[in-house]
Amino acid sequence: MAAICVFCASSRTLDQRWLDLAAEAGAEIARRGHTLVSGGGCVGMMGAVADGARTAGGPTLGVIPQALVDLEVADLASDDLLVTAGMADRKTLMIDKSDAFLTLPGGLGTLDELFEVWTTATLTMHAKPMVLVDADGFYRPLLDWLATLADRNFLKPAGLSLLTVVDSIPAALDTLESHLT
Template identity: 90%
Template structure:
């Protein structure tokens, strides 16, 4: 099956609903027979998505820079933990290791990863599917801003169309699987 990369928050102070969403995401990826690729952290949603995948019997691949390993936030239970020398090389390796991308709610790191993958797709550097899970309308302000960018011709409609937006994890995986079939 596919290697699905999940971008999400690593904050230790999130509401339980976000951790539950991440756990459910990892479990659903595993139930469908896919491998989880994550940022290699053991905290916040990042840790929860990996724990959910493993609890459901799925393999996990973590990609983490040495600086975060040094902070003792590495997911040492990953089936494969790849350590990079920088955040930039981490993103490159995550893109290389993954067949598809799923973004859950998150902050700057999540957005950085999503925009890196999305930008490289608009430049035709890859054709891997990308889905944004807009759970509880988390991303509505961002989506409105992106629509405005398109209206003002800073973003081509075809570029905007490369990112599929859904409101649930099962819908996200359905979209990814349909593109990978």
């Protein structure tokens, strides 16, 4: 099956509903027979998505920079934990090791990862499917702003259409799987 990379928040101060969403994503990835690729952290949504995948019997691959290992936030329970020199190396390795990308709610780091994978797709550096889960309208303001970029010719409509937006985990996995076959 596929290696599905999940980008999401690693904050320790999130509402339980976001942790539950991440755990649901990990479990659904595992139930469908896929491997979870994550940022290799054990905290916040990142920890919850990996725990969800493992609880449902799925394999996990974490990719984490040494600086975060030093802060003792590495997912040491990961089936495979790859340690990189820095954040840029981490993103490159996550992209290389993944067949598809699923973005959950998150902050700057999550947006950085999403935009990296999306930008490289618009440059035809890869053709891997990308899905954004807009749970409870979390990303609506960003999506509205991105639409104005396209309206003003700063973003080609074809580039905008490379990212599929859904509102649930099952819809996200259905979409990714439809593009992987």
